[in-house]
Structures are given as C-alpha cells and as structure tokens.
Amino acid sequence: MKESVLRPLEVFNDWRVRLQQRRVRIALKIFIALCLNLAIAPALYAATDSLSRGNAYALGLLGLVVVGLAAYLTTVILKPEKF
Numbered sequence: 001m002k003e004s005v006l007r008p009l010e011v012f013n014d015w016r017v018r019l020q021q022r023r024v025r026i027a028l029k030i031f032i033a034l035c036l037n038l039a040i041a042p043a044l045y046a047a048t049d050s051l052s053r054g055n056a057y058a059l060g061l062l063g064l065v066v067v068g069l070a071a072y073l074t075t076v077i078l079k080p081e082k083f
Helices: 002-047 053-078
Strands: none
Touching (some): 002 053
16 A cells, blocks of 8 residues: 555656756756857957847847757757657
8 A cells, every 4th residue: 555655756756856857957058058148249249330239149149049959950850769
C-alpha cells in the first residue's frame, strides 16, 4: 500500500526537479542572449548613422533570435529522433 502512495509523489518530485532545471537553462540562455546583444548593438549603432539607439538594440536582438532559430532548426533536421 505504501508503494502505491509513494510512487506518484516520486514521479511528481522528479517532474518538478526537471522543470526547475529547464527553467534555469532557459533563464541562462536569455541572459546570455541579452549580454551578447550588449556587445552587438553598440557596434551596429556605431556602424550606421541613421539608426537610433533603440533600433540598434532591436536589430541586434533580432539577429540573435534568427541565429538561434537557425541553429535549432538545423539540429531538428539533423537529429529528428531527439524531438
């Protein structure tokens, strides 16, 4: 009887731990993308005269998103069994 009660709790606990690890990884990826944007946006702002500072940051972030999607889609195409 104890095994039937403990098993769902163990499954829930494992699920909760995995979800927390996933959240940490997503947060870390977002943080790294924002840090890269801090390096890319000033260079883009300096290279062009017609862009405002906000537009330079938006374009830098857009470029990072495009590169990230390209890497993700390449991974999905080459290793579809993982997904």
